[in-house]
Amino acid sequence: MAKLPDLSSLSLDELNALIAEATKLRDEKVQVRRAELLKELEALGGLPSGGKSKPSAEGRTRSSPRVQFRGPNGEEYTNRGPLPKWARDLGIKDKAGLEKYRVAE
Numbered sequence: 001m002a003k004l005p006d007l008s009s010l011s012l013d014e015l016n017a018l019i020a021e022a023t024k025l026r027d028e029k030v031q032v033r034r035a036e037l038l039k040e041l042e043a044l045g046g047l048p049s050g051g052k053s054k055p056s057a058e059g060r061t062r063s064s065p066r067v068q069f070r071g072p073n074g075e076e077y078t079n080r081g082p083l084p085k086w087a088r089d090l091g092i093k094d095k096a097g098l099e100k101y102r103v104a105e
Helices: 012-043 085-089 095-101
Strands: none
Touching: 085 095
């Protein structure tokens, strides 16, 4: 690695300007290198058509968590998070106490 110049004589404003300029230059070089690598990878057949390296999250949906327990009045609990109020009102202290309210699969 090349020896860096002595920056101790620069003012705070000069250092901030230097950092901003260096960051901008680095980002430009990263973009150029990334484009080169993507072209090379596409030429090797490593990318699906479209040239995107990551699939887009757009259009994908997550399913809702499945109900695992149902209270006496139809309340639902997916076993995520703390015990629901209806279970605490019934005197249930932990998730093991919910077993008799488990929904049949």
